Amino acid sequence: MNDAPLSPMGLWQRFRQSDIGYSFTRDKVAIVSAVVFVVFALGALLAPVIAPTNPYDISTIDIMDSELPPVWMEGGDSRFLLGTDAQGRDLFSTILYGMRLSLTIGVLAVLLQALLGISLGLAAGYFGGRLDSFLMRLADIQLSFSTMMVAIIVLAVFKAAFGSELYSQLAMLMLILVIGIAEWPQYARTVRASVLAEKRKEYVEAAQVMGFGAGRIMFRHILPNSLSPVLVISTVQIANAIISEAALSFLGLGMPVTQPSLGALIASGFEYIFSGSWWITVIPGIVLVVLVLVLNLLGDWLRDCLNPKLYKG
Template sequence: MTGEILATGGESAAPLRRTKADSPLKRILAAFFEDRLAVIGLVVFVLIAAFAVIGPWIVPQNPYDLAQLDIMDGGLPPGETSFSTGGTYWLGTDEQGRDMLSAIAYGLRISLLVAFVSLGCAITIGVTLGVVASYFGGRIDSLIMRVVDLQLSFPAILIALILLALLGRGVDKVILALVIVQWAYYARTVRSSAIVETRKDYIDAARCLALSHRRIMFRHLLPNCVPPLIVVATVQIAQAISLEATLSFLGVGVPITEPSLGLLIANGYDYLLSGRYWVSIFPGIALVATIVAINLVGDRLRDVLNPRLQK
């Protein structure tokens, strides 16, 4: 009998050890990599981000340094050889002789910089207000949510256009406009998740232990609201990139001395009918590839973190 009990215990101990070893992060990663489209999107985005980071050191020229431009190389189609240096312009040049591959590398850097900096600032503001609203409730919750509802009732592009019309052009101005536009999404998401958590026993236990409000909110309440926040952040990165490109295309975003993908598309728009498609098409492909890759990753994360949405 003792041997049977030990054998039974030995058989049940192994699954227990395996369950303990499988952390939630490992399970999430395993479920994420089951989707081939999500993996492809992640690989594409990593390659694009790596090119944006190291691109300015490996591309043939700084396209916004006038000393490196030659007007004789203006308007060359893809694959043509430079008249001055003898190098090959794989994606062609624009009217000023800028190498389009180099311009895309610099444009990607600005677009991703604006998106991620605005994302970090918007998450900080939105998460803080969302947790405060759900934890204290009452008038504080009503006031914060009324501001959120008021902002979300207007299109994001309209608010950004008004802000940039008042602030002027510049990378810092675009980042500020995107932060003001996006913080409300994070505040509503965190508040919706945290308001359920505030009714659970562990929050009551933390209050009975006389823990500070800040410790309860940010060390006990907020970590349980992270999964939906990750999904919203992934989607908002793509939206920030597309919104910045739209603003730059309309001429109210970044200045011409600090190019982005939207500004590159706008510069080549006038040359589409003349047959010089590469000036606008290649930056557009880079923009679409970036947004689609991020959306593929975000869709898979949404399914993994919320199993009820899985097919």
Template sequence: MKRFPTTRLAPHWQRLQGSHFAYRWRRDRLARLCALILTLLLGAALLAPWLAPSNPYDLAQIRLLDSELPPFWVAGGTTAHWLGTDAQGRDMLSSILYGARVSVAIGFGAVLLQALVGIGLGLLAGFRGGSVDALIMRLTDIQLSLSTLMTAIVAGAVVKAAFGGAFYGDYAVLMLVLIIGLSEWPQFARTVRASVLAETRKDYVEAARTLGFSHRRIMLRHLLPNVLSPILVISAVQIANAIMTEAALSFLGLGMPETQPSLGSLIKSGFDYLQSGSWWITLIPGLFLVVLVLSINLLEDWLRDTMNPRRYKD
């Protein structure tokens, strides 16, 4: 019988299967359920152009005569629009899928920007110390005193005054990524700095210095891989926060315009119709947002506990 050669990934896969991470994953049903729900929601959002019954951006597919149709299980609903329609006649299921795609893109893009800025400054502050550390920490204190809402108001006002509202609408996704990303980077910087301060006291850092390695190599090749655990945890937290921040800003009229569906703009567009009986326009996108953020937060809790085995007593 012919044997196929063992791939290089086999030892790593066997090591992962026997790790503490895999052990906790197999035992925690809630984490697996949240991962399944999150995978389905993210997959549906990413595949919106293929899964959505219609394109909410295409005016030719929108019929005003079909406005405010209820979901199919409510009297007056139709299976042509499973979750009903909004006040403009857009299919709610399609709008939610496309809106979730925008919200998730903003969330991940903003966290990527936060990580690039915060990790770099955190590594530099923790490794160099002294006046460099003091300067970076004062910058984080200043940034933390400026709320994301205030930053969004100022940035939106400046861009609209300089380039007009149409320009802001065309680049609203990029603007929100920049606003949320540049407002929340101190969370990464403080977390990374605290971890680096603990790592710099260990022998391998002193050995690297003795061997004459450059500061850049020590930070990127030695310190950064050893502080990945808190970075993964804070990234999960910040993704959920960024998605909620986008929804809050859009609901207040400072984020995505109503012509470009996001979860926040969908909730805002249907809020005026809530008391008139068209509850699904606001509540269904709101429920999607709650389930999405709750799944991320529960997975973050599991990840945080798994990365710190001392929390367990069994």
């Protein structure tokens, strides 16, 4: 028996022959969305290599280059493909670094949501009783408040109490914590519903008879069979987290101007949109919309692909 690791081509062939691969290779929207997302993700990851300048390095910025239009417009400079912002930073470089921050915040916030939601949802569904009632009522209470309202209140109070300087240093951590903690009920309710269905099956009863502990049964047996809806939620939640971060940054409660995310870029250029320098806001806005759109489209495809009632194999 050959146990040698598969080559990249072998992995691709195995993926194509799987149910998910079969669905993916026949869905043009999913393919285009995946390609666009990979391009964006690689651009963000390789920003220090791809970007012509470092927008965080003040020594590379010249205020005399401020508000230059994109290279295809009259007055554009060949050094700045997408023009410059009000501080004279290369907009292309700033978008790459900003997209890096937005994706990092979105992914880490969703990881925090998943960690909290999956753990609490597993416990609520498996143990039931008073613990289930308490956790689900807690989730209902939290869902009655919008994420944005909770985030605005918490971040505004923190900024007022500890000052703008400390807030700027901790802005990324605060955004991850607030967005992550505010959205855990989405995971908890979904996982709980899956656990209630799975825990009555024979393999769980067999594990209990064999004397396995509750933790092992929940995380090693039930959780792997409940991951399909979690994957779908995660894709959509990353898009929601990026939108939430952008909205908070637009309101002045997100990333500082010195380390702009896509939302902070849009906010910083908004006052110039009617003075003729529309590209400072519009181009980052288009990037944000496309990024969120492809994530939502991938989430829709994954939902349909993992739903056996809709499978068209």
